[in-house]
Amino acid sequence: MEITSNTLEIELKSLQEEALKEITSTISLKDLEQLRIFYLGKKGKLSQILRGMSKLDSSKRPYVGSFANKVKNVVQKQLDEKLHDLSFAELKAKILSESLDVTMPGETNLLGNIHPLNNTRDKILDIFIGLGYQVSTGPHIETDYYNFEALNIPPDHPARDMQDTFFLTNGDLMRTHTSPVQIHYMEKNVPPIRIVAPGRVYRRDTVDSTHSAVFHQIEILAVDKGLTFTNLKGTVKEFLRQFFGEELPIKFRASYFPFTEPSIEVDVQWKGKWLEIMGCGMVDPNVLEAVGYDPEIYTGFAAGLGVERFAMVLHKIDDIRRLYTNDLRFLEQF
Known part of the structure; x- marks a missing residue:
């Protein structure tokens, strides 16, 4: 067409x-x-x-x-x-x-809070960092030497009975305190030294309302020329004042630790009750000699505390096991 x-x-x-x-x-x-x-x-x-x-x-x-x-x-x-x-x-x-029912409750994302143990640990560390200490950490698996012998606890020492722990097949063990961190640090550094050592520790304890086989410690160590027991008392008092937010009645009681001499237990009067909260003392000369320091030149002091104990006192917690059960009804209070 x-x-x-x-x-x-x-x-x-x-x-x-x-x-x-x-x-x-x-x-x-x-x-x-x-x-x-x-x-x-x-x-x-x-x-x-x-x-x-x-x-x-x-x-x-x-x-x-x-x-x-x-x-x-x-x-x-x-x-x-x-x-x-x-x-x-x-x-x-x-x-x-896809109509929206405005009467239905909305979906919300719950915001978490810092666990009371971590919060207590951080508060303690902040205080000591403010006093001029630096944080130092170490391994959880230790040799017998670092956990005991270097701390003036020889194999036949009765103090080992108080720190019965979990041994591995090769002879190493789960550390019973964070004191080995101090030995490691002193072997690699020369005075003046001021460190704070936080961490998890392990002991073969029967679990009850105040004991756990796994718990957390924080220890401090200061080594320098001319340090005395007065320096130790002043440090402990200032730490407790800052932690509790007020001047509390404090008692220093004679005690015994293999790695300090003299050794002291510290009690505070909190809410009308006397509470044992930490141990401390002047570093034993044998410990200083073990890391190559001359005890005629250097002196030092150390102190250690359980984070759980401080958390329980601060928050009025009646059972240490509550800190580990991950029960939201308990944790949401913090």
Whole structure:
């Protein structure tokens, strides 16, 4: 069939009528997009009709081109209006299907708090760091030498009975205190020394309301020329004042530790009761000699405390086991 401007015009009118009819009846966005491609795409029906313009007389082409643009604009306008209507309908249906019940309780992400043990440990460390001490840590598995012998506790010493621990098959053991950290540090450093050693320790204790086979200690060590028992008492008093937030009645009682001489137990009067809270003393000369320090030149003092004991006193906790059971009813109080 011969292609003329009239035949192209008729085809364009037919395309417009057909397109508008199909667009009006379509009910989905997916089908609407298929119609757009079918009629107005690069290989669509409109493009196929316009290819025939190359066979027209040049004087007829502007008219046919203008008419084709009008058809395209009419079809595109109908597509846009239908797109708007279908999109709105889809959104409305989605809102209705996903309706929000504002009377339902909202979902919240619970914020955690620092565990009372960690909080107590951090508070103690902050105080000693403020007094000029630096934190030092060491291994949990120790040799007999570092855990006992270097601390003036030979194999036949009765003090070992008080620190019965867990031994490994190779003869090493789980440390019973953080005092080995002091030996490690002194072997690698020369005085003046001021360190605070926090960490977990292990003893073969029967678990009850005040004892645990695994617990946490913090020890301090100061070694320098001319340190005396007065320096130790002043340090302990200042630490307790800052920790409890007030000047408390304090008692220093004579005691015994193999690695200090003299050795002292410290009691404080808290809420009307006397509580034993820490041990301390001047570093035994044998310990200084074990790490190569001359006890005629250097003296030192050490103190140690249980983090659990301080946490229990501070927060009025009646059973040490509460600190390890991960019971939210207990932990949420802090």
